Amino acid sequence: KIIWVAAAFLVTLTAIAAAPSGSENKCKTCTSEGCKRASKEVLELIDTSVDPCDDFYNFACGGFMKSAEIPDDQAEVGKLSDISNVVLTQIHDLVKEPISDKEPKFTQLLKKSFQVCMDTNTINKNGLKTAKSLLKKIGGWPVVEGDDWNENEFDWTKLMNKCRKVGLATSQFITTKVEPSAKNSSQRIITIAQIETPLSKDSLNGGFDDKITKAYYNYLVDIAVIFGANKDRASAELKTAIEFMMELGKIIIPPEQLRDLSAMTNIMTVAELQTKFPSINWVEYLNNIFAIPDIKITENNKVDVGMPKYVSDLEVLLKNTPKRVLANYVVSMQVTSIINKLPQEVTDRQDAFIKEASGTSAEPRWKDCLSVTIERLKIAAASLYARKYFTKDAKNNMKKLVSGLHNKFIDMLKDVEWMDDKTKNEALAKAKTMEEHIAYPEQLLDDNVMDNFYKDLEASDDYLQFMLNIGKFAEDQMYKSYEYPVSRSDWKEHSVSHEVNAYYHLSENSIIIPAGILQGAMFQNDRPNYMNYGGIGFVIGHELTHGFDDRGKQISKEGQLENWWSKETEEAYKKKADCIMYQYGNFSHEKLNASLNGIITLGENIADNGGLKLAYEAYQETVKGPEECLPNLNYTPNQMFWISVGNAWCTKSRDDQLKLEISTSDHSPAMYRVYGVVQNSEVFAKDFNCPAKAKMNPEHKCSFW
Numbered sequence: 001k002i003i004w005v006a007a008a009f010l011v012t013l014t015a016i017a018a019a020p021s022g023s024e025n026k027c028k029t030c031t032s033e034g035c036k037r038a039s040k041e042v043l044e045l046i047d048t049s050v051d052p053c054d055d056f057y058n059f060a061c062g063g064f065m066k067s068a069e070i071p072d073d074q075a076e077v078g079k080l081s082d083i084s085n086v087v088l089t090q091i092h093d094l095v096k097e098p099i100s101d102k103e104p105k106f107t108q109l110l111k112k113s114f115q116v117c118m119d120t121n122t123i124n125k126n127g128l129k130t131a132k133s134l135l136k137k138i139g140g141w142p143v144v145e146g147d148d149w150n151e152n153e154f155d156w157t158k159l160m161n162k163c164r165k166v167g168l169a170t171s172q173f174i175t176t177k178v179e180p181s182a183k184n185s186s187q188r189i190i191t192i193a194q195i196e197t198p199l200s201k202d203s204l205n206g207g208f209d210d211k212i213t214k215a216y217y218n219y220l221v222d223i224a225v226i227f228g229a230n231k232d233r234a235s236a237e238l239k240t241a242i243e244f245m246m247e248l249g250k251i252i253i254p255p256e257q258l259r260d261l262s263a264m265t266n267i268m269t270v271a272e273l274q275t276k277f278p279s280i281n282w283v284e285y286l287n288n289i290f291a292i293p294d295i296k297i298t299e300n301n302k303v304d305v306g307m308p309k310y311v312s313d314l315e316v317l318l319k320n321t322p323k324r325v326l327a328n329y330v331v332s333m334q335v336t337s338i339i340n341k342l343p344q345e346v347t348d349r350q351d352a353f354i355k356e357a358s359g360t361s362a363e364p365r366w367k368d369c370l371s372v373t374i375e376r377l378k379i380a381a382a383s384l385y386a387r388k389y390f391t392k393d394a395k396n397n398m399k400k401l402v403s404g405l406h407n408k409f410i411d412m413l414k415d416v417e418w419m420d421d422k423t424k425n426e427a428l429a430k431a432k433t434m435e436e437h438i439a440y441p442e443q444l445l446d447d448n449v450m451d452n453f454y455k456d457l458e459a460s461d462d463y464l465q466f467m468l469n470i471g472k473f474a475e476d477q478m479y480k481s482y483e484y485p486v487s488r489s490d491w492k493e494h495s496v497s498h499e500v501n502a503y504y505h506l507s508e509n510s511i512i513i514p515a516g517i518l519q520g521a522m523f524q525n526d527r528p529n530y531m532n533y534g535g536i537g538f539v540i541g542h543e544l545t546h547g548f549d550d551r552g553k554q555i556s557k558e559g560q561l562e563n564w565w566s567k568e569t570e571e572a573y574k575k576k577a578d579c580i581m582y583q584y585g586n587f588s589h590e591k592l593n594a595s596l597n598g599i600i601t602l603g604e605n606i607a608d609n610g611g612l613k614l615a616y617e618a619y620q621e622t623v624k625g626p627e628e629c630l631p632n633l634n635y636t637p638n639q640m641f642w643i644s645v646g647n648a649w650c651t652k653s654r655d656d657q658l659k660l661e662i663s664t665s666d667h668s669p670a671m672y673r674v675y676g677v678v679q680n681s682e683v684f685a686k687d688f689n690c691p692a693k694a695k696m697n698p699e700h701k702c703s704f705w
Contacts, residue, residue: 060646534644
């Protein structure tokens with residue numbers, strides 16, 4: 001039946017999938033199996049009843065939008081999520097295999113993590129035994145302990161130490177990390193920053209009238225009752241905990257104010273930190289958080305305070321909040337962080353909350369277990385994936401593609417007219433020294449290296465205890481790194497081969513293109529180059545130009561905070577950035593009554609526009625002579641480049657998911673990413689013969705490079 005429907009669909013489209021008026025397609029037709037498959041995939045995605053000059057996204061993705069169905073357990077579907085599902089299935093096939101005593105320790109850990117998660121009989125039999133023991137170790141959950149909880153013994157900094165020692169997070173009030181210093185990227189520094197609340201600022205601002213806030217409150221109350229709390233007490237005490245979270249939300253610095261890296265870099269000694277924020281004993285707090293016997297933090301150590309106003313406001317909030325409320329808040333957050341490691345009665349209540357808040361049902365158990373396993377044992381998962389599903393030949397081929405785009409980017413910078421010579425030379429130096437990390441680091445293929453990395457991690461037959469062991473192990477690794485200089489070639493930083501994503505690393509001045517994204521709509525070896533340049537070429541170009549977006553431009557070629565822009569060039573840059581900011585800020589979704597935030601998405605939008613131009617021009621220069629066209633698609637190679645750009649970002653979302661993305665994400669939703677880059681491109685309008693002032697060919701366009 002499926003084959004018959006696809007065949008009928010293909011025959012119908014053969015007659016109508018033609019190039020826009022005025023475009024002639026005289027290229028030879030490709031008849032390879034790869035081209036036939038690619039043609040079929042494109043035909044299923046596009047909607048030829050839509051004029052590409054009027055609405056390119058719905059032209060490129062209209063067929064997908066009509067036919068795609070969002071599964072009950074997902075908030076959205078798309079061509080990227082298709083790749084993610086392939087990767088999940090591939091890793092699932094590996095981790096469900098029996099564990100052998102003869103295999104390396106790291107693969108045993110990975111498999112065991114997944115398999116003990118899947119052993120729901122043991123988890124249910126254990127009940128809340130491990131969880132309740134855990135809560136006792138950190139001082140108890142006041143709402144459950146009732147009148148037996150001793151307020152006089154409570155000190156939130158000591159609570160952080162208890163959490164750290166058992167493998168729980170310590171970021172309920174302050175986020176403390178060890179990271180490369182913004183002023184000296186070869187050295188590490190302690191960073192102090194604000195937190196992220198589990199609920200969005202919009203939800204918290206809505207109070208208990210907000211659907212999600214109310215659902216979360218009821219969820220917490222029910223979980224506390226399952227743990228043994230009195231319902232009336234839980235309702236009262238957890239209401240104050242949520243109200244405290246609302247107060248935290250008010251002092252969190254909004255993302256619009258986090259674009260200036262200089263303002264977020266405030267390096268000082270611990271002694272100076274103590275003077276500025278005296279209500280916290282910082283030497284004691286930092287040593288409690290580090291909890292590494294061989295490392296002692298003193299008043300002479302340096303810290304970088306990202307948001308001083310947040311810390312100052314937090315001091316006041318902590319001082320004015322009863323200890324019982326603070327303890328209930330922290331322990332409630334810890335309990336919700338371990339829910340999916342607990343018996344069915346608890347996980348069922350979490351599933352009900354997720355359904356109420358987002359409209360999605362629970363994932364299949366294997367998906368949830370696998371996602372947690374991959375997240376917590378990322379490097380082990382990356383190693384196994386790289387070994388099984390990506391060849392050295394494929395890695396070398398991708399290196400050539402990335403190198404070509406990199407060189408074209410350097411050439412593109414040379415032609416920029418709005419930069420003065422001094423700034424341009426600095427930009428070229430930065431672009432030339434940008435490192436490329438493609439597919440996976442070679443260390444992932446070495447059993448000895450992998451086992452040495454995980455030598456201090458012990459498995460457990462108790463799923464919750466196993467996850468706590470991993471949590472403590474990961475924090476130990478981070479805090480121990482404080483004693484060592486930064487290596488820009490640290491393989492662990494680049495061990496993300498299984499991820500369907502790509503990155504620009506600010507402090508390294510490098511790009512990371514994992515193996516996981518090099519498939520599906522993004523890349524296939526046996527299809528024409530115009531499709532790969534429109535897919536993964538756009539992504540690579542995006543990451544290369546990230547080094548010069550509104551945040552990347554503040555970083556030198558060494559990965560350090562430095563203003564290397566002349567005043568005149570800075571002003572020219574700002575005009576171009578403002579154009580992008582206003583353009584995307586004016587994109588709105590009529591049904592959701594929501595507009596994009598042009599400020600928090602600025603960096604990604606700049607990278608999109610630069611990356612798209614780079615990919616297009618690299619394609620024109622790399623491919624010598626016209627490529628063959630796809631069968632049953634009367635589009636030129638240039639037009640197919642643009643169609644491939646749109647196809648790669650085809651996404652269908654639930655309304656709640658899209659609204660959340662519009663209000664909180666630093667990436668514009670997929671449709672607006674496509675609209676923005678095509679509206680700003682002169683060559684798009686030329687390739688599709690778009691009339692002047694068509695929706696996709698506005699008179700005013702924003703350009704950077």
